[in-house]
Each structure stands twice: as C-alpha cells, then as structure tokens.
Amino acid sequence: MQKSKTETLIQKYLSHQLNEQELEELKLWIEEDASHREIFVKLLSLHHVNNQLNLLHQFDKEASWKSIQHRCNRSHTIHRRIAIYSSAAAIAILIGITSILYFNGQKPVPAIAQNEQPQQSPLPKNTETPKATWVQANHSVVPLYENQREINGSHINNGEIIFPQESDSPHKPKLDTELLQNKIIVPKGSEYAIVLADGTKVKMNADSHIDFPVQFGDTREVTLEGEAMFEVTHDEARPFIIKTHDHAIYVLGTTFNISAYPDEELSVTLIEGKLKVNAPSGEYYLLPGEHYSSAQSKVSKVDTEFYISWTEGAMEFDAMPFPLLIARLSRCYNVDIQIASKELETMKFTGVIFRNKPLDFALDIIHRVSDVKFEKKGETILVKKQ
Template identity: 30%
Template sequence: MLSGEKLSPEEENVLTKRLKDGKQKRRLYELQRIWHAVYAHKVSEQVDEEEAWKIFVSNQKPGRKLRIWISSVAAVTILIGIALSLTQIQKRIPGFHATDTTQSSILPRNIILTLSDGQQVVLSDSVNDLQEQNGTTIRNKAQQLVYHPTVHNEQVVYNTMWIPRGSEYQLILSDGTIVWLNSESEITFPVNFTGEKREVKLKGEAFFDVAKDERHPFIVKTEQFDIRVTGTQFNVRAYTDEPASATLAEGSIQLVRQEEVIPLVPGQQALLKQGIVKVREIELREAIAWRYNAFYFKQQPLESLLNEIARWYDVEVIYQNPTLKKLHFTAGFQRSCSITEVINTLGMTQKIRLEIKGKTLLVKEYK
C-alpha cells in the first residue's frame, strides 16, 4: 500500500480490521513516517535489500516487534527504498506547472526586500502593498511577492531580495516570470522591464518559469556564467562554495561564459567545475527536488549532502575526521522533517554518527 502496490481484496480486508486496533494504527504511522522521512544507504549501483533490512531491524528497540500486515513485498519496498515519495515528485515534474506555489509548510524568516532608495523591508504577513518610486505596486501575500507596473515608465528601478537560511520565497516579476528562490539566495531585478532585454542577477539558487517573449530575451547573470532564454523553465544554482550549475526542465537555454556558448536541451545540466563547463544528463528530481519541498541526493559525497542540510536547517557542520566528507550516500526526504529525524536516520547506515548541539552538527565516525 505505502509502496504504491495495490492490495488484494483479502489484504484490504485484513488491513481494515487491523486499523481498528490503536496499536496497529500507530505502527502504520511509523511505517509512513519512515517512508516519508529518510532512508540512506552507502551508495552502490544496486541496493543490498537483505543488508538494508538487517540494518533497520538491528536498530529497533529490544522486545519491539513490527507486525507487518501488508504484503511482504510492499513492506520490503518501503524499508529498503529511498524513503521519500519520489513518485509524487516525478508526477509533478514533467509539466512543472506554474500553479505549484511555494510550500505552505515553510515559514519565512527575515526575508529582506531592499527598495531602490535603500530602504529595507522585512517581509511578513503584516506587510501588504508597497510602492516604488516609478509607481510600480508591490504586493506581498502568502509567501509571494508580486510586481504590478501601474503606468508605463522608462525609469530603471532595481530591487534586491534576500532569502536567509531555512527559508524560501516566490517572486513574480513585472513580465509574469515566476521565480522560486531557495535558502541563502539573493536576486536583483528591475521592478519593470524596459529596453531590449530582461536581465536579473542571482546569487544562490532559483527555479525560473520565464514568461515567453521572443523579442526580449531573459538573462540570468551570475558570477560564474549567464543564462539566456526567451521563455522556458530551468534551475540555476550559483553558490560561492560549490560548483555552479544550470539545469533545463523545459524549452531551451544557452549558457554563456566568456566566449563560450553552450546550448542545453531538457534533462541536461551544465556544471562548471575548476573552470571547465561539462554538460551531462541528469534526473530532474535530483536537481530540483527542493522546488517541491523535498531533498534528493543520489550518490552524493557526505560533504555536499550536509552542506545542503546545513543551509536549510541553519546549522554549522563540523567533522571529527575530514575523510568522512568523501563517503557517498543516496538519500531522500521531505524538507518538513525535523533535523533530528534526518540525523537519526542517516545514523542508521552505521557509517557515521551525527550529534546536534545547538546550531552545530557534529559528524563522527561510527563506533
């Protein structure tokens, strides 16, 4: 059932009877929590199902038995798979519908909008409409900032939006382009596009759904490269402490770096590492899971995985032994999980031991 398999009539009948028992309902909830939270295993091309089951069972409290009333195949799938509803993400990814708004479970914290006159506004539910010097109306509602040009004005006026750790926000530009901003990101943009091109500057990560306008190309400028499009959906990741990348979900884009112009097709990612741009095929769920309130790591070094965790949960990571950074993991979980759930389940791999002390995450060897 949890794994997506259809139960037989006999199994459905047994399940219905069992759920009338409060203890059984709690056991089902536990399985659901595991499925929706995290399962991580040291990376290999094929998951060792028997070993994964042994690891899970060995971590259960003494004397505690899990009576699994759903089919054995479904139960094993729950526990040895990446315990995240990746199929839900996959169903939503192909179309990338703009109506999928920022997750309501995310609470904005000190998101700052800097207006053209230098005034800084902390966005909150109490902040409603703002107005810029050139007459543009800015509407803030439900974790979304929308720009409405009220009159045609050639005056170029810029705003800057800063998203701190542990937050995300949605921005709708004056041309209708939708931008989802991830944690620790900053975007600078004109409140009203004028001239021959639409240009924004980005630090950090954002997913763009660009309003189509072939006469006015849309350009995302980063410190590492530029992305040029006319109307499409793509993700740009440009943090200063890791390789920058651009991933195309729909349409087409061009990555421009110095004299080099690199076209991408859907499902491709351009990765800039040590001054060289490489294009590779990539699973979209891996690159943009954050956009759907989830994390997905496939054969990622522990350092990369925990950097992402640190950015979302606003913690500092300290390694007892630097060699631990090179361990590889595959893991998936929802961003609504608590950091305690995340580190407890990662510890189930018996490869590392994680301890949270205040805002410090200690990474130790498993002993």
C-alpha cells in the same frame, strides 16, 4: 499484507504519492521482519543509483514488480552494487518516514546527547519571523512575512511577493526605473517566491539573493547568488539574462533551475524550453532534461527530479559528496554543521530528505544507518566517524 499491496505501496513511495494511511501500512510491512527492511533499503538504493526505477507510476505495475523481484533475487548482483557503493563510502538511506527504523518498540538513541539536542524546526513557522528581506532601490529595508499587506504597489501573501506588472502599465519604462535595482534576500532556513514585473516567476531557495530592476527595459537582466527555480515569461523581443558567478544564462521563455552558491559548482537544469549558457569555457545549449555543470564544463542528460525536488518540499540526492550534503542541511535548517572527521569528506549520499521533518530527526536517521555520529559543541554540530 498481500504482495500486490506491498508492490503498490513501494511504487507509490518511490514516486512520492503515498498518503498518510498508506505510509502507516508501509511502515508496518517494513517493521514486520528485518528482511523487509533489507529489501526496502536495497530498492531505494537501486532507485537512486541507477535511475531506472524513477517515476514508477508511469510504468506497468505488474512488469515493474517483476523487475523488482528479479533484481532482489539476483543477490550477487545486489551485493556487487552495494560493494561498489561501500567502496565509495556511500550512504543509501531513507529520511522522512517517521520512526521507520525503530523496530519492536525500541527506544531511539538520539544522535546528539539529550541535554545537547538542538531545538530546530524545518522552516520558520512564526509569522513574526521574516521569510525574506526586500532591499528597495532607495536602500530602505523591508522585512517580508508570510502574509502581509500591499507595500508600494507590491502584493505580499503566502510567502510570495508580486511586483507591479508591466501589463498593468504597458508604456515604456523610464531610464531611471530600469537602472534602479531591487534585491530580495532569502535567509538560511527559509524559501520565498517572487513574480517579477514581466510576470516571470522565481522560487528562491534558502541562503539566496537576487537583484533585478524596478522595471525591465529592452532587456530583462537579473543577478543571482544561491539557488532558484525560474518560470520565465516568453518575450521574443527581450531575452531574459541571468548573471551568476562568471556565467550568463540566456532564455526567451522556459522553466529551469539554477544552483550557484559560493564555493560550489554552478549547475543549470532545464525542464522546459531551450536556453544558452555563456561560460568562460565556451557556449552550451540545453534542451529539456539536460544539465550543465561548471565543474565538468559539459551538458549531460539527467533525471531532473534530483535538481528540482526542493521546490516540492523534498530534496533528492544521487551520490552527492557528503560535504555538499552537510552544506545543504546547514542552509535548509539554518544551523552550523561541520565535518570533524577527514575520512567523511570522501563519503557520498543517496536518498531523500523531506523538509517538513525536523533536523534532529534527519540527523538521528543518518546516525542509525551510517557510520557517523553528531556532537553539539556550543552552537555548532560536529559530524564524526563512529
């Protein structure tokens, strides 16, 4: 494979643009020589650790490749960065390229014993399995499937429910419709999308739920627990308010992500527009590309891709504490995974997990490139240090 071709494939991988044929070519190049794998893993680590190689398709190709070569040739610099990460017990791994580390036809050793291997799929495929649950204002419970007929004026199709729109009946809603609350509950192992009465789009992540009125009145207020991506319809006269944990997020019209799972920090990442976060510690204003963290009680500039990649089927992590990674995997795949070795609680994870890959593949790759092993005990998967 020519150098220029390798360069292009690596750049396209880092920007999530590889097609199936290019993916196979990259796999072959990595498997040609152990040094190729070492270079690739180093580049992946540099990409996530420094955020300097993000979205490489926007940069000049030749200049990017020279920068990559320069970093690889400076072995002492790379070793120093790897040493820093090793001291923090960090993992820089690739998850999602099929069998990328299975060299020379070696038979893979499963992370979990074969007779205990969990049978998992990344997302429910059975159309008979509800993608979400709709608790109506009258407390009746309606399971929501991938494709479904109209229910009470709400259209359901392709994993999305569209509620009756205000634009179809612009008169002021009655007080009782403002007070009556709907709830959408998204279970572990699933995702679901909602279009609220004002046209606001909400994409819900696994193990999340949102409460909202049948119709909005003079204000638009919802309550969220879990994670969701919002595209709020602009309405200067009616602010959109999201209440979660002990915070309130105010917005007129913008795109942003909120992660507010129980026992985890609240994080708000702004993609477009402007919003205000009311927190116990004060008020915080966000501009595009900024991130609020309740753990640090501050706003900082971030690579937003790490916080919204889940909406495109890939989850990117940058030095994420291992316990949080395990919690994400448990929600994503609807399994009980627990850390059984205390020393793993200080590990950190940098890499990419693709949702269309099964859990056993992800665990096997983690097992192969890190100092951990997985054991099945009943319905629980234990993570231990090797």
